């Protein structure tokens with residue numbers, strides 16, 4: 150028996166003494182997909198254009214060496230990162246990570262062909278794929294407007310991009326036998342005080358109606374719409390706000406809401422919002438991120454918000470309805486390690502949630518014993534979850550904490 154197994158047995162007994170079945174927790178942990186974003190590896194550069202400049206009110210700040218300079222280098226780095234992430238994984242792609250195979254096509258013309266290598270890659274690694282249209286970093290988004298543009302040629306271009314991306318999502322879903330979530334985020338908004346906030350929202354509503362008009366089997370593709378409270382250059386007004394998309398998803402029933410942990414006011418918790426959506430039978434997509442004072446997209450830590458996100462999902466048995474994804478891009482540290490650190494932390498938080506005696510905590514709360522509720526919840530923090538995590542890594546053939554010693 151390895152030391153990891155011995156440690157696990159001790160932890161298993163301790164957890165069993167509070168009614169928690171660690172074997173069951175590990176089973177659930179293993180099969181719950183976490184969608185790891187592809188863009189931390191190269192600061193959202195993509196393969197469309199080697200000179201592309203990141204626009205849309207988002208920025209990868211920092212200058213760490215090692216940014217891949219070719220597709221081959223990118224793939225090698227991505228593989229290294231994925232090798233460090235245990236459990237069922239999906240890879241979230243952006244449309245700019247396409248392969249045009251030498252063709253002169255723009256974003257309003259792309260299709261499954263441009264992503265066939267990604268399907269082969271996903272099959273070879275036994276992972277799923279999620280997708281994101283790229284409504285930024287393109288001359289047609291230079292005005293700062295895409296789906297809310299009053300210029301019909303601009304708006305039509307982006308509507309067509311959205312339609313193309315849904316078909317790519319459907320292709321991923323069919324090929325890989327697991328649903329693809331195609332997440333739509335636009336950077337449209339205004340820097341300064343805005344008089345008419347309604348018209349852009351009416352335009353956005355119509356654009357989304359057009360994008361989602363084609364019925365696609367939800368077994369293959371589900372669309373999500375990602376809100377934001379503000380961005381760089383859209384400090385005063387964002388048409389695609391949380392309220393806007395929440396109303397859109399609830400009334401149209403053709404998409405779900407995506408919540409990014411960095412897209413709300415700094416003291417707002419996305420975890421606290423989930424139950425309001427579950428109460429109305431809605432699914433959610435998540436971008437687990439770490440805002441530091443603003444939407445800074447820092448690498449996910451095992452912090453209170455990340456733990457709260459996973460606790461809420463587990464408490465309502467919503468692992469099949471709240472889809473977990475990551476979103477951060479920090480160029481100040483090694484990008485392979487950054488990808489792995491954030492994804493591992495998201496999964497560690499999920500394990501912590503699975504190791505809680507949820508039913509007992511709920512029972513104590515129902516009995517009105519608020520002191521015991523707090524005391525018990527706090528004592529749980531001293532349970533040996535790290536020993537269970539190490540066992541999980543060993544079972545998944547992924548290094549546990551020892552990966553640190555190999556970090557250069």
Ligand SMILES: C[C@H](O)[C@H](O)[C@@H](O)C(=O)CO
Pocket residue numbers: 188193207281334375377409436444476
């Ligand atoms: C690259 C992503 O689409 C982007 O990060 C988006 O999800 C977002 O969060 C923008 O702030």
Ligand SMILES: [Mn+2]
Pocket residue numbers: 375409436476
């Ligand atoms: Mn996001």
